[in-house]
Amino acid sequence: MSVPVAAGWVAGVSFLFLWLLGVTASFRPAPELDVVSSFACQAAAYLLGLFGVLQLHAPRASIREFLGLRRTHAAFYPLAVALGFALEGPIAALYEQIERRWPSGISDAELVRVFVEASAVERAALGLIFVALGPTLEEVFFRGALTRPMRRKHGAPLVIATTAVLFAVAHVAWQKFLPIAIFGVALGVLRVASGSLVPPILLHATYNAIQCFALLSVADAGHVNEVPAAAGAALPETTSMPAWLVAASSACAL
Template sequence: MSIPGAIGWTVGVTALFLFLLGLISSFRMEPALDGAGSFRAAPKLDVIGSFACQAAAYLLGLFGVLQVHAPRASIRQFLGVRGTHVAFYPLAIALGFALEGPIAALYTAIEGRWPSGIDDAELVRVFVDASAPERAALGLIFIVLGPALEEVFFRGALVRPLRWTHRAPLVIAITAALFAVAHVGWQKFLPIGIFGAALGVLRIASGSLLPSILLHGTYNAIQCFSLLSAAGAGAADGAPSAAGAALPDAAGSPVWLVAVSSASALVLTALACVLGRRAEGAARAREKDLS
């Protein structure tokens, strides 16, 4: 796969996702007051519907990549769903915790300087209004299904065909950049790009998709816990005030804590690279990526 090809697949998948999202949004409107005091139609946040659109777009993209680049390959082997050295799994969890602080602080700083207009309170309100089964479904999407879906496309469908023709550092950089751009909103590009680079390093070093899914899920689990905490606080104050709730302010974290988290993330990433070079299980898994 060429770099323009990877860009084309990502643009196509993202465009299809946004088209489907816009399609269902036109059928899901709720009344809201505008600045003049009159009612207008406003889109209602639908996490489950959004995930369904994303899943449809990404899975169609995966099918297309398979048909074009590896029509006879085993889907599991093509995506890299294979075992690797066992140390990569706890390392992925630790890296997920380490990355949360610096990435959240960076995004909050960018938002403070150049606001995107995205309000976390709406997502908190979704959790406040949700029943227990609905919260379980939202948690499943945020922590398991969403991370797995994105990793299957970016670190699965794109990484292996790119590795056939490009060196690992370039593949990591390209997939991280495409991962960032696919999330739309330029304020997110740098934080998500850094996160994507860490995911790519873990994927390439381990030779397996599983550690990157675990890292992604761990990071999202921390975000989900923050949402549940904010939702719990909003519910305690009453549902009407929940819409004014907000996620914990990452910029308010002590500087030393962000610095320690950043250093830990760098050390863990370097450790993943060393482990990938020295562990036999990782070496065998990486050989399958190049075959």
């Protein structure tokens, strides 16, 4: 798979995702942030993209083998968790500096409000999406479906850089591009070094778990308008955007 083809797959999946969100939003008289619905749209788009990549680039391959769902050296698992904790601070600080220099004019309080108003069961569902399902879905596509066919044609550095950039651009808000691209490089390096998709999923999940814990802490305190500074790079944009685009950023949040 060439770089332009990989970019085309990401563009196609992203447009399908946004279209599904637009259709979903059109059936709501007063659209609001709905993390579950937006994630369902993202999952549908990404899984269709995965199916398309498999059919065109590896029609006879085992899905597990193609995605890299295999065991690796045991040391990569604690390393992935440690990287999740180590990267959270610098990435959040970088995003905060970018947001301060070039303000997006967008509030992140809406997602906090969702957590504040959610029941215990709803919070568990949100946590499952942000910590487990979301990271797995994105890693399956970017470090799985795109990485394997690209490695047949390009060296590891180019593949890591390309998937990191595409991963960042898919997250809607340009203020997040550099922080997320850096995070994508870490995910790509771990994927190539371990030879498995499991460590990147674990790294991504660990990073998201920190953000989710910060959101829950604010929600438990009842401070709807106070957004954890550390969560800035991972929270969705809310105000001054169409509801379907808000949901897009929510589902694509780190």
